[in-house]
Amino acid sequence: MSLRRAALLLPLAMVQAACSGQLDAGYDVPHGALPVDERSAMVVVNDGARDNWQGEYAALLAATTPLRLVGIVVNATFEYPSLETNLAGYTDLIAAARDSGLQGLPDPVGSAAPALVKPESERIEDTKPNGSAGAKVIIDAAKRWGTVAHPLAIATGGALTDVADAWLLDPTLADRAVVVASLGMSDGSGVRTSNPNGGRDEWATFIATSRLRFVQVSGYYDQLADFPDARRGELPQNAFGDWIAAKSPDILDLLQACDQVSVLAAALPWFAQDVTRLRIDDTDLTLLDADPEGPIWHVGRGDSDRAREQVWAALTNPNTFH
Helix, strand or coil, X not given: CCHHXXXXXXXXXXXXXXXXXXXXXXXXXXXXXXXXXXXXXXXXXXXXXXXXXXXXHHHHHHHHCCCEEEEEEECCCCCCCCHHXXXXXXXXXXXXXXXXXXXXXXXXXXXXXXXXXXXXXXXXXXXXXXXXHHHHHHHHHHHHXXXXXXXXXXXXXXXXXXXXXXXXXXXXXXXXXXXXXXXXXXXXXXXXXXXXXXHHHHHHHHHHHHHCEEEEXXXXXXXXXXXXHHHHHHCCCCHHHHHHXXXXXXXXXXXXXXXXXXXXHXXXXXXXXXXXXXXXXXXXXXXXXXXXXXXXXXEEEECHHHHHHHHHHHHCCHHHCC
């Protein structure tokens, strides 16, 4: 048995027990195909604030669905290296949302989170944690809001460093949280946890996929269709609408950039389509193999058309903004 395979066995048994309800006799069946739904609280984790609509969708769905947005963790990557700039972007977003009447939104927290280093032993448990501010936000939110029945949804759109760091600091996170990550892709060799996002910190990705309940959302779509110029006049006449209009030119014309799929998959039970169960390959830590009992859910497609309709319905409903 390989060292990597041996290292996985105990945590996967714990994760599978959590998914089957053995850790909580009152486990409630999820509303969709994933182990989280709109009844979960959510922490969003990302870097840059202007390349996609992840933060905006999280704020809007928190105002119009049962979803509770309880944390926003902002870090930096080589693509968006300025933590100060990234944090300022999310702070401005939340300020615009609050000024428009969206309530109950958390303050973004900046997190200095350098990539985790694989130890010489190759044992996950020997990894030195960062003890980052983002990891502490995740741990605190999971303790307050996460249960096996309704685990905290950690919706990510970048590196998984803060998420893995949180587990290193508190392994019981696996009992109370599910990672929903905009990450990886499917290619000719199968499903991989590589870029986008997964390759930003490969060791953190391996920790998160092997120690936590994990949803990989690779159902990317054309995010330029979300707020096209032809519909700009329909945006609400408030600070939130102004923010969306001002940000639209910065949105990347790149399918893999639409990190909002992680928020949509967690908050809208019908969004996730073509869902399969997987596990990490025994010899390639970036490759996922089919396994009906695997601890990883893969979302190959999302119902982006219906999600877009719901977002616009919320934006144009005057009751959304109090």
